[in-house]
Amino acid sequence: MSHDIVLEGNVFIQDSFHQCCIGIDDGRITAVKKILKGDVHHRFSKKVLMPAGCDIHVHFRDPGLTQKETFQTGSTAAVYGGISCIFDMPNTLPQTTSISILKDKINTASRSMLCDYGLYAGITDHNFKDVIEIARMAQGFKIFLGSTTNSLLLSPLKLPLVFEMLAQTKRPVLCHAEDAKCLKRTQRMEKDLKDHHRSRPPLCETTAIKDLLRARADHDVPLHICHVSSKDSLDLLKDRPTKITYGITPHHSLLNIDSLPLSDTRYKVNPPLRPKEHMHALFEALSKDQADVLESDHAPHLLKEKNEEFNTAPSGVPGVETMIPLFIYLAIKEKISFSRLIDLTCVNPAKLTGIRKGSLKVGFDGDIAVYDLRHISTVCAEMLHSKAEWTPFEGYNAVFPTNVFIRGSSVIEDGECIRRPGFGNQVRTREDND
Ligand code: NCD
Ligand code: ZN
Numbered sequence: 438m439s440h441d442i443v444l445e446g447n448v449f450i451q452d453s454f455h456q457c458c459i460g461i462d463d464g465r466i467t468a469v470k471k472i473l474k475g476d477v478h479h480r481f482s483k484k485v486l487m488p489a490g491c492d493i494h495v496h497f498r499d500p501g502l503t504q505k506e507t508f509q510t511g512s513t514a515a516v517y518g519g520i521s522c523i524f525d526m527p528n529t530l531p532q533t534t535s536i537s538i539l540k541d542k543i544n545t546a547s548r549s550m551l552c553d554y555g556l557y558a559g560i561t562d563h564n565f566k567d568v569i570e571i572a573r574m575a576q577g578f579k580i581f582l583g584s585t586t587n588s589l590l591l592s593p594l595k596l597p598l599v600f601e602m603l604a605q606t607k608r609p610v611l612c613h614a615e616d617a618k619c620l621k622r623t624q625r626m627e628k629d630l631k632d633h634h635r636s637r638p639p640l641c642e643t644t645a646i647k648d649l650l651r652a653r654a655d656h657d658v659p660l661h662i663c664h665v666s667s668k669d670s671l672d673l674l675k676d677r678p679t680k681i682t683y684g685i686t687p688h689h690s691l692l693n694i695d696s697l698p699l700s701d702t703r704y705k706v707n708p709p710l711r712p713k714e715h716m717h718a719l720f721e722a723l724s725k726d727q728a729d730v731l732e733s734d735h736a737p738h739l740l741k742e743k744n745e746e747f748n749t750a751p752s753g754v755p756g757v758e759t760m761i762p763l764f765i766y767l768a769i770k771e772k773i774s775f776s777r778l779i780d781l782t783c784v785n786p787a788k789l790t791g792i793r794k795g796s797l798k799v800g801f802d803g804d805i806a807v808y809d810l811r812h813i814s815t816v817c818a819e820m821l822h823s824k825a826e827w828t829p830f831e832g833y834n835a836v837f838p839t840n841v842f843i844r845g846s847s848v849i850e851d852g853e854c855i856r857r858p859g860f861g862n863q864v865r866t867r868e869d870n871d
């Protein structure tokens with residue numbers, strides 16, 4: 438039998454690379470074998486084939502903040518970074534908190550996206566009663582317990598009720614864990630990154646995480662703690678129950694305030710970058726099988742917006758395009774294993790969101806990124822595709838994909854995007870299929 442498409446190369450299966458073929462029909466992987474025949478046969482003999490990544494935490498700013506990013510520019514950046522699927526956050530304008538706003542967002546996304554996508558709806562003090570209805574159109578929910586860029590707040594007192602309702606939807610809920618009351622006590626005038634760290638200390642993160650764990654205890658809701666930033670939180674989450682997951686960003690695990698220019702507003706992000714011992718602990722949680730997900734928290738702001746006074750400059754850094762390429766370089770250098778990297782960026786994000794992606798196995802989407810591990814490049818803002826036009830990782834070594842396939846179709850070919858906006862589909866999840 439001949440498959441629609443066959444990709445051949447060093448394929449990552451189980452724990453290592455094997456020279457073999459992947460057969461894809463109607464967008465799905467139908468065979469993984471030493472030799473396969475295809476109507477179209479792509480040979481990547483010296484390159485490696487890995488599942489394309491899934492970034493469960495991006496802010497593509499569409500609608501309302503499209504000077505910073507759009508679905509089109511954000512998803513272009515994603516595919517150039519080896520990512521075939523993103524999940525977009527609800528702190529846009531208007532905020533994604535109702536069915537009608539979601540419908541509009543889906544409309545724009547369906548015309549603009551280059552990769553597949555899911556959308557989160559925000560849960561606030563005002564819409565939490567509509568959660569079950571909203572779950573029909575959103576792939577998951579987001580809760581902000583403390584304010585950050587254009588955020589939507591939920592009072593921790595509402596958490597038990599919200600988890601009760603979420604239990605009926607089976608959708609995952611992702612949380613920005615910084616406690617608003619705690620932040621009120623600690624927040625101060627900020628002149629630099631150290632002030633920002635003291636203004637939003639690890640204590641406010643652990644306070645929020647404790648509230649979340651307590652409120653979720655009686656409900657079987659998949660709960661994901663976003664962008665964990667401190668070793669205190671890692672300790673709290675060490676013996677977490679199943680279905681509670683947490684993510685770490687590239688910036689929290691690779692950057693720290695002991696070795697950055699302190700007054701540089703570009704590195705202002707929530708939760709803040711911390712002293713180096715936190716960074717080391719976070720990287721170790723990623724590399725040593727503790728953390729569940731590597732998420733970019735791609736939060737683009739223009740340089741002219743960042744160049745305000747420190748105290749009023751917006752928080753957030755871009756990162757969707759550099760996340761996997763930076764970590765592939767670290768895997769080549771044996772700072773993290775390829776197997777861990779694939780769990781963190783492919784397998785676990787797909788499990789958490791319930792999508793059939795992230796593994797090179799029969800039945801999964803033919804989402805594949807191809808890398809030439811001999812070709813190490815240096816990150817520079819000019820080569821990236823976000824509207825932010827800057828990166829906190831300028832000058833870092835990275836390996837970008839030469840080719841990316843989504844559902845078996847070539848999207849990046851020899852380093853160039855060859856698809857039109859609108860190629861990306863909204864994902865169907867386990868719950869939709871049930
Ligand atoms: C994010 C943004 O700009 O939307 N900012 C940030 O500092 N991380 C919001 C968020 O994820 O907290
Ligand atoms: Zn956040």
Ligand code: ZN
Binds near residue numbers: 496526734735
């Ligand atoms: Zn975020």
